[in-house]
Amino acid sequence: MTQYIGLLAGVLTTASLVPQVLKVYKTRLTRDVSLAWTGMLTVGIFFWLMYGLILRDIPLIFANVSGFIFSLAVLIGKMMYRKYEK
Amino acid sequence: MTQYIGLLAGVLTTASLVPQVLKVYKTRLTRDVSLAWTGMLTVGIFFWLMYGLILRDIPLIFANVSGFIFSLAVLIGKMMYRKYEK
Numbered sequence: 192m193t194q195y196i197g198l199l200a201g202v203l204t205t206a207s208l209v210p211q212v213l214k215v216y217k218t219r220l221t222r223d224v225s226l227a228w229t230g231m232l233t234v235g236i237f238f239w240l241m242y243g244l245i246l247r248d249i250p251l252i253f254a255n256v257s258g259f260i261f262s263l264a265v266l267i268g269k270m271m272y273r274k275y276e277k
Numbered sequence: 278m279t280q281y282i283g284l285l286a287g288v289l290t291t292a293s294l295v296p297q298v299l300k301v302y303k304t305r306l307t308r309d310v311s312l313a314w315t316g317m318l319t320v321g322i323f324f325w326l327m328y329g330l331i332l333r334d335i336p337l338i339f340a341n342v343s344g345f346i347f348s349l350a351v352l353i354g355k356m357m358y359r360k361y362e363k
Contacts, residue, residue: 197328203321210313223309227296235289242283242336250328 194250201254208261215268222276229269233262280336287340294347301354308362315352322348 215221236258243251301307322344329337 193328193331196324196331200321200324200328203317203324205321207314207317207321210317211311214309214311214314218309220309223300223304223306225297225300228293228300231289231293231296235286235291235293238282238286238289242279242286245279245282 197248197250198253201250205254205258205261208258208265212261212264212268215265215272219268219272220276221269221272224265224269226269226273229262229266233259233266236262283334283336284339287336291340291344291347294344294351298347298350298354301351301358305358306362307355307358310351310355312355312359315348315355319345319348319352 211224215224236255239251240255240259242248243255297310301310322341325337326341326345328334329341
């Protein structure tokens with residue numbers, strides 16, 4: 192039961208980044224997206240993944256492998272498109 | 278040592294939302310912020326908090342109490358300002 196709550200949490204917080212990734216690459220606009228947010232998030236998720244691996248905690252590992260990919264996608268989009276914005 | 282990695286991860290992912298919260302309330306613009314992202318994130322963080330409480334895991338609890346507040350702040354900002362945007 193506990194692990195299902197963790198998995199649900201992981202699916203929600205990880206999948207939440209998908210619409211943001213789609214929005215960035217569809218509109219090619221990231222004006223209101225904070226660079227500091229996406230940068231710190233990407234680094235932070237990397238450390239959550241390390242933590243999950245050490246604890247061998249399936250929900251943490253599951254959530255943070257995919258979260259890292261999505262977060263990096265937002266960060267790359269922000270870096271790419273911000274030079275065309277003011 | 279393990280717990281410090283978890284705390285570092287929690288501090289980074291949680292604090293990452295602070296610049297996004299500041300950006301939303303300073304600019305009053307959330308055009309490029311996905312409503313689905315902020316909504317799913319807020320609900321997901323709530324479940325991470327439940328998971329942390331069940332496991333009595335300090336980094337999870339610490340990260341997700343503050344994360345929930347910041348995420349809710351972005352969600353409220355998005356709901357408030359999106360009606361003035363197109």
